Amino acid sequence: MLKTIHKWRIIKVFLLFIAILYIGFMYIDIYDIESIISSDRLKYLSMLLVLMISLFTGDDALNVKDLKLLQTGLFITLIADLFLLILGRHYVLGILLFSVVQIIYSSRYGFTNLKINIRNFIVIFSSLFIVHLVVDKLIFKLDFIWVMGLFYGLCLLNSVIKAAKAYRDRLFPKPNGHMILIGMVLFLLCDINVALYNILNEGLFYNISSISMWLFYLPSQVLLSLSGYKYNLK
Numbered sequence: 001m002l003k004t005i006h007k008w009r010i011i012k013v014f015l016l017f018i019a020i021l022y023i024g025f026m027y028i029d030i031y032d033i034e035s036i037i038s039s040d041r042l043k044y045l046s047m048l049l050v051l052m053i054s055l056f057t058g059d060d061a062l063n064v065k066d067l068k069l070l071q072t073g074l075f076i077t078l079i080a081d082l083f084l085l086i087l088g089r090h091y092v093l094g095i096l097l098f099s100v101v102q103i104i105y106s107s108r109y110g111f112t113n114l115k116i117n118i119r120n121f122i123v124i125f126s127s128l129f130i131v132h133l134v135v136d137k138l139i140f141k142l143d144f145i146w147v148m149g150l151f152y153g154l155c156l157l158n159s160v161i162k163a164a165k166a167y168r169d170r171l172f173p174k175p176n177g178h179m180i181l182i183g184m185v186l187f188l189l190c191d192i193n194v195a196l197y198n199i200l201n202e203g204l205f206y207n208i209s210s211i212s213m214w215l216f217y218l219p220s221q222v223l224l225s226l227s228g229y230k231y232n233l234k
Contacts, residue, residue, distance in 0.1 A: 007056055007058070007060065010056065011053055011056060014049050014052055014053050014056075015053070015222070017046075017049055018046050018049050018050065018218070018222060021042050021043075021045060021046040021049075022046060022218055022219075024042050025039040025042040025043050025046075025214065026211070026214070026215065028042070029210070029211050029214070030211055040085050040086060041086070043081075043085060043214055043218070044081060044082070044085055044086055046218055047077070047078055047081055047218075047221065048078065050074065050218075050221045050222055050225045051071075051074045051075060051078055051225070053222070053225040053226065054067075054070060054071050054074050054225040054228055055071065057071075057228050057229055060229050060230055061228055061229065061230060062172070062173070062176055062227075062228055062229060062230045066108060066228060067228045069104050069105070069107060069108040069114070070108060070224065070225070070227065070228045071228070072104055073101045073104045073105050073108070073224075074221070074224070074225060076097050076100055076101050076104070077097075077098070077101050077221070079097055080094045080095075080097035080098045080101065081094075083097070091145055092144060092145055092148050095145070095148040095149060095151075095152050096148060098152055098155075099121075099148070099151055099152045099155045102152070102155035102156050102158070102159040103117055103118060103121050103155055103159075105159045105162075105163075105184075105224075106155070106158050106159040106162045109159065109162040109163045109165070109166040109171070109180065109184075110162040110165070110166065111171065121155065124151065124154065125151055128147050128150060128151055129147065131147075132144060132147045149195070149198075152191075153191075153195075156187070156188060156191055157188075159184060159187075160184045160185065160187070160188050163180050163181050163183075163184040164181060164184075166180065166181075167180065167181040172227070173231075174231075175231060176227045176228075176229075176231070179223040179224070179226055179227035180223075180224065180227045182220075182223055183219075183220045183221070183222075183223035183224040183227065184220070184224075185220075186216045186217070186219055186220035186223070187216070187217070187220040187224075189212070189216040190212075190213050190214075190215075190216040190217040190220060193208075193209040193210075193212040193213045193216065194209075194213050196209040197209040197210050197213065
């Protein structure tokens with residue numbers, strides 16, 4: 001009991017630091033100011049703390065298999081953010097890694113076999129790849145990153161739909177089910193803004209989307225990291 005109480009005190013400290021980092025990089029982004037530590041590095045540090053929250057779960061996990069899927073997803077997310085946020089290159093690889101994250105999450109929310117899930121998405125990816133080759137060679141030049149974006153969109157939508165069904169069917173207890181559903185909706189809102197940011201070149205919506213990405217993204221990751229815990233609510 002004392003060990004659990006001590007653990008939650010540490011997690012609360014993590015959450016406090018994440019909140020401070022969140023306010024910090026949002027302030028930098030909104031007012032476009034220069035700082036000693038860049039906004040991107042503050043964002044990545046916050047994601048490290050998000051992973052730490054999940055790694056602290058231990059014996060307080062809702063379900064061991066569920067926790068492993070969640071922690072794997074968060075770890076791959078951190079690697080993807082490294083490519084897209086810190087290194088600023090290998091975008092196709094970054095999108096592919098985020099696609100893998102969504103495939104893992106869809107297995108988590110649907111209690112489906114991960115190997116079967118991966119097989120199904122490999123078929124979808126292969127089909128898109130063939131279509132890309134035909135279009136790129138015979139019709140017009142098509143950057144492969146758009147194909148990866150479409151594939152990721154399909155993976156994300158599948159994951160969000162399964163999260164909604166899991167919430168409807170009460171596959172997860174309270175508050176875990178709420179955290180998963182809200183977390184995935186925020187994840188979706190984040191990526192809608194990512195898409196707008198990459199499609200638009202300038203203007204009001206471009207500026208809004210550039211800020212809104214992490215406005216939704218970090219809260220979604222915090223909720224997902226906390227959704228693996230077993231809460232003793234009376």
